[in-house]
Amino acid sequence: MKILRPLVIAGFGLAVMISTAVVAHHSTNDVYDESKTIQISGKVVAWRLVNPHPFLVIEVVGPDGKAERWDLSFGGSAAAPLRRQGYTPDTFKVGEIINARGNPALSSEMKGVLIRGGVTRQDGTRVP
Amino acid sequence: MVNRTVIVSLIVAFAILLTPGMTILSQAPAAKVPNVSGVWGWGRCIDGTGFNCMLIEADSPLLTKRARSFVAAFDETAAPKYDCAPMSIPHLYTDPYAYKLEQRPDRVIISYEKDDVVRTVWLDGHGHKRPALNQFFVHGYSTGRYEGETLVVETTRFTFDPMGLNADFKMPTSSQKKVTERFTREGNALVLEVTTEDPFFLNKPWVYRVRSQPTNGELALPWDCDLEAARQSLLLIKTNYPEDPAVKRIEEPKN
Numbered sequence: 001m002k003i004l005r006p007l008v009i010a011g012f013g014l015a016v017m018i019s020t021a022v023v024a025h026h027s028t029n030d031v032y033d034e035s036k037t038i039q040i041s042g043k044v045v046a047w048r049l050v051n052p053h054p055f056l057v058i059e060v061v062g063p064d065g066k067a068e069r070w071d072l073s074f075g076g077s078a079a080a081p082l083r084r085q086g087y088t089p090d091t092f093k094v095g096e097i098i099n100a101r102g103n104p105a106l107s108s109e110m111k112g113v114l115i116r117g118g119v120t121r122q123d124g125t126r127v128p
Numbered sequence: 129m130v131n132r133t134v135i136v137s138l139i140v141a142f143a144i145l146l147t148p149g150m151t152i153l154s155q156a157p158a159a160k161v162p163n164v165s166g167v168w169g170w171g172r173c174i175d176g177t178g179f180n181c182m183l184i185e186a187d188s189p190l191l192t193k194r195a196r197s198f199v200a201a202f203d204e205t206a207a208p209k210y211d212c213a214p215m216s217i218p219h220l221y222t223d224p225y226a227y228k229l230e231q232r233p234d235r236v237i238i239s240y241e242k243d244d245v246v247r248t249v250w251l252d253g254h255g256h257k258r259p260a261l262n263q264f265f266v267h268g269y270s271t272g273r274y275e276g277e278t279l280v281v282e283t284t285r286f287t288f289d290p291m292g293l294n295a296d297f298k299m300p301t302s303s304q305k306k307v308t309e310r311f312t313r314e315g316n317a318l319v320l321e322v323t324t325e326d327p328f329f330l331n332k333p334w335v336y337r338v339r340s341q342p343t344n345g346e347l348a349l350p351w352d353c354d355l356e357a358a359r360q361s362l363l364l365i366k367t368n369y370p371e372d373p374a375v376k377r378i379e380e381p382k383n
Binding site: 051 | 225
């Protein structure tokens with residue numbers, strides 16, 4: 001498993017807004033720190049294109065060598081809008097490495113990222 | 129002779145008027161039913177505010193003091209949506225999903241892409257029985273009628289709903305909620321006016337108008353809510369009441 005340290009990127013320059021309308025009305029500002037953008041890389045543990053929200057969990061190894069599970073959120077989006085964007089139940093394979101960029105969760109108990117700007121595979125190709 | 133002819137004619141005419149067919153002819157012709165059937169996409173506000181007309185902000189003057197107090201006190205982690213409970217109207221129109229109208233002679237069926245919700249609107253004049261006094265429903269009890277080019281749906285008998293006005297902002301509605309939906313075709317589009325009344329939580333009726341475009345194909349169903357996915361967000365949300373015992377969520381038996 002290729003391990004990348006979570007990289008905190010200050011500012012808004014890299015924050016590409018996706019599905020703004022969907023995200024905005026779900027009041028994500030209580031859950032994510034929208035003033036920060038981070039980039040993470042990890043191994044897919046679970047992927048289900050389901051409702052009310054697609055379920056994508058990856059395992060990220062931190063700088064201390066400890067593996068932690070991160071929830072990757074597509075905001076308030078349900079399965080149907082993601083299908084229209086090209087996501088399928090087979091988009092991610094358990095065990096594959098993916099990269100994601102977005103706003104980190106405020107929670108100190110569970111790691112999470114609100115995806116801003118999509119997901120890429122290990123070779124850099126954009127998903128979907 | 130003349131009198132006899134007149135009397136016979138009057139008797140015949142009277143008999144004809146008493147026949148069922150003539151009775152129908154003597155009434156005004158049935159009003160034309162506007163065609164509002166179809167699969168309609170997520171509506172956008174006619175006032176040009178995108179979807180914002182469908183939101184009530186926490187500082188809205190529409191909210192009663194009781195409503196503000198509820199929002200402040202309610203624990204997000206107790207929201208029924210994390211147990212896959214469905215949204216009700218008016219919130220159902222706030223989320224970005226399509227819905228379908230099917231007009232039948234005595235009722236209208238409204239199906240929503242979100243939450244697998246199906247509502248039946250009982251059209252007036254068909255002898256449908258009203259629910260018993262003690263019957264309340266998550267989606268209420270709906271009756272409908274046609275007014276010119278508009279299908280008017282009135283819904284009452286809602287259960288108390290902690291996410292009845294807005295599920296994301298923890299805004300409730302009471303059993304006093306009444307929602308009036310007015311569906312009107314505008315060319316290929318459908319205009320929906322939604323009026324929500326609830327004297328417990330709204331100082332005055334909340335009205336918004338949205339325009340939907342027809343969508344190709346059927347609704348993306350089933351919604352088939354995934355309990356684990358629904359609750360995943362809870363891992364990121366803090367309770368307002370950490371001093372209370374941790375909440376153990378209900379579980380469905382596995383098949």
